[in-house]
Amino acid sequence: MTSLADLHALMARLGHPVVQAAAPSGSRFADGASYRFEIPSVEGPGVLEAVVAEAERLGVPLARTSQGSGVMMLTDDEIARMAGIGAERGIEVNLFLGPRAAWDTGGQAKLTQAVGAAARGNAMVAACVADALRACSLGIRSLLVGDLGALDVLRGLKADGTLPANLVLKTSVLMPLTNGPTATLCERLGATTVNVGTDLTVPHLAEIRAATGLPIDLYLEVPDDQGGFVRFYEAVEIVRAAAPVYLKMGLRNAPNIYPSGGHLGVVPKELGRERVRRAALVRRLIEQLDPELAEPSRTSDLGVPEP
Numbered sequence: 001m002t003s004l005a006d007l008h009a010l011m012a013r014l015g016h017p018v019v020q021a022a023a024p025s026g027s028r029f030a031d032g033a034s035y036r037f038e039i040p041s042v043e044g045p046g047v048l049e050a051v052v053a054e055a056e057r058l059g060v061p062l063a064r065t066s067q068g069s070g071v072m073m074l075t076d077d078e079i080a081r082m083a084g085i086g087a088e089r090g091i092e093v094n095l096f097l098g099p100r101a102a103w104d105t106g107g108q109a110k111l112t113q114a115v116g117a118a119a120r121g122n123a124m125v126a127a128c129v130a131d132a133l134r135a136c137s138l139g140i141r142s143l144l145v146g147d148l149g150a151l152d153v154l155r156g157l158k159a160d161g162t163l164p165a166n167l168v169l170k171t172s173v174l175m176p177l178t179n180g181p182t183a184t185l186c187e188r189l190g191a192t193t194v195n196v197g198t199d200l201t202v203p204h205l206a207e208i209r210a211a212t213g214l215p216i217d218l219y220l221e222v223p224d225d226q227g228g229f230v231r232f233y234e235a236v237e238i239v240r241a242a243a244p245v246y247l248k249m250g251l252r253n254a255p256n257i258y259p260s261g262g263h264l265g266v267v268p269k270e271l272g273r274e275r276v277r278r279a280a281l282v283r284r285l286i287e288q289l290d291p292e293l294a295e296p297s298r299t300s301d302l303g304v305p306e307p
Helices: 004-013 045-058 076-089 122-137 148-159 180-188 202-211 232-242 267-289
Strands: 035-039 062-066 092-096 142-145 168-171 216-221 245-249
Touching (some): 035 267, 045 062, 062 245, 076 122, 142 148, 180 202, 202 216, 232 245, 245 267
Parallel strands (some): 035 245, 062 092, 092 142
């Protein structure tokens, strides 16, 4: 197998050296791993079961799943079932909070996704809080937040004991984070893991890593409505510069399934299985190009459900 160093040496010998994009990060997850896999768009317990089964079949070490339709689109039984699966498998189960501007009566979010996850008005922030309280009461310990004000409110509720102290607050890709100062702002407002812009270069990621010690979440394959990039061969450089990093496996040429439900039939499950297959492809590539990168694993710093 040809490593990245071998490929770079070959290119140098041919007179076309590859320029190192950024200095390596010195940070790691608590267990020493430099990267983990996240499977997004896991919209309910049936999809989660399919994703877990496929990860076991393909040998993909699954650390986190995330959901995009929101807590309000799940019944109590569905949330409890997802929490049970996550607790049994040691997987973080992340659920999106509340209504959002893109689904509301306002017009701006229909024109640009930049405000699609914003909470329009205080009542919508209150709805996010209601979702958080409900999800946590059913055992969920990881929430996806798309609004800065809602994030700050949730930070305060963690601080006063209303919400669990170990609750993971993950920022949404719909809340653009594209530089170091914004990363530090999100950290001050209570984020515990930050979703960054899908089109950032490796040097951009290194700048964000220099600004915060929080895990970085990055789509390695990006849904079409977020850019549609497929960055598999950048995986090693991304992990080296951004560690600790969650590699999110979206899908190109796939439908937007939010809000999800039974009307979509088997589509969400099949999309979930394919995202896991994509993760298996990336894992093989990373192991080939840089066998010394720390293997993903599961550890106590994950927001594993507590049903």
